Amino acid sequence: MTYAYLGPEGTFTESAVRRLAGGSVRDAVPFPSVPAAVESLVSGRSERAVVPLENSVSGVVPATLGELVTHAGRIRIDAQLSIGVSFDLMAAAGTELSDVRRVVTHPHAHGQCGRWVRRHLPHAELVTAASTAEAARAVADRTAPRDAAIASSAAAARYGLTVLASDIGARQDAMTRFVSLRRSGPEGPPTDRDRTALLITSDRSDPGVLTGVLGELSARQVSVTWIQSWPRPAEHGRYHFLVEVDGHITEGGLAEAVVAMRRGVDSLTLLGSYPYLVDHALVGERTAA
Numbered sequence: 143m144t145y146a147y148l149g150p151e152g153t154f155t156e157s158a159v160r161r162l163a164g165g166s167v168r169d170a171v172p173f174p175s176v177p178a179a180v181e182s183l184v185s186g187r188s189e190r191a192v193v194p195l196e197n198s199v200s201g202v203v204p205a206t207l208g209e210l211v212t213h214a215g216r217i218r219i220d221a222q223l224s225i226g227v228s229f230d231l232m233a234a235a236g237t238e239l240s241d242v243r244r245v246v247t248h249p250h251a252h253g254q255c256g257r258w259v260r261r262h263l264p265h266a267e268l269v270t271a272a273s274t275a276e277a278a279r280a281v282a283d284r285t286a287p288r289d290a291a292i293a294s295s296a297a298a299a300r301y302g303l304t305v306l307a308s309d310i311g312a313r314q315d316a317m318t319r320f321v322s323l324r325r326s327g328p329e330g331p332p333t334d335r336d337r338t339a340l341l342i343t344s345d346r347s348d349p350g351v352l353t354g355v356l357g358e359l360s361a362r363q364v365s366v367t368w369i370q371s372w373p374r375p376a377e378h379g380r381y382h383f384l385v386e387v388d389g390h391i392t393e394g395g396l397a398e399a400v401v402a403m404r405r406g407v408d409s410l411t412l413l414g415s416y417p418y419l420v421d422h423a424l425v426g427e428r429t430a431a
């Protein structure tokens with residue numbers, strides 16, 4: 143199986159690829175952004191794209207939501223994996239904590255480590271990078287003695303940086319959900335832990351369209367696990383809704399609800415029925431061990 147993922151090597155996304163693929167990664171190719179990884183999938187150069195969807199502290203990853211909306215109908219989620227994330231502060235050998243003037247990382251990692259940085263490096267400039275590993279790579283390349291990156295311990299090892307402080311995130315139980323995407327085609331068979339994602343678009347302005355649609359789910363005992371909205375650029379004030387529910391699309395209650403929901407909206411696109419997997423091992427601790 144060939145995988146495209148948010149790189150470079152050493153991102154949390156790369157850990158997700160390894161865990162999702164087990165031993166079967168033939169080729170895992172890092173890309174500099176979520177859209178670039180998804181483009182590789184859509185154009186047929188990769189069989190899967192693995193990208194972050196949501197962090198339990200910093201929230202949704204907008205780039206991934208945007209790609210799901212843009213490519214709805216062409217791509218499907220084929221697995222979702224939640225993994226524990228743990229962040230270290232790292233710099234070139236010889237840099238002391240008191241030397242650090244700039245802290246570089248992904249916006250979600252800034253969100254999770256902000257309290258620690260404000261307390262220990264209150265005057266540091268905060269610089270964003272496309273991923274945590276990209277921050278580590280940039281700090282290693284520049285060898286600027288006053289720069290530090292926030293990334294996983296795996297990234298510190300990969301880019302030869304020294305860890306100045308470990309596990310600096312606000313919550314030790316922080317988790318990020320990643321999605322594995324494939325091109326559209328028949329859904330895999332049900333497992334005992336499936337979720338289904340639907341994209342709903344409606345131009346009807348009568349009140350209660352969304353409530354009505356969700357009512358079809360609750361009437362059949364289908365639990366909603368996640369709802370997101372995404373603006374429609376050509377229609378100000380109107381939105382797509384991504385609704386994720388428990389269960390597989392072939393299961394009685396959900397299959398019936400979807401038929402009923404279609405009647406109430408202009409378009410309902412299946413974004414996938416997929417196993418939802420949770421791995422509580424902290425990436426940083428695991429790779430350090």
Ligand SMILES: O=C(O)C(=O)C[C@]1(C(=O)O)C=C[C@@H](O)C=C1
Pocket residue numbers: 148152153154155156194196197203227248250251272273274275318
């Ligand atoms: O930068 C990485 O290492 C990523 O895999 C991306 C990402 C994210 O998008 O939230 C994943 C987990 C962490 O919360 C920080 C960054």
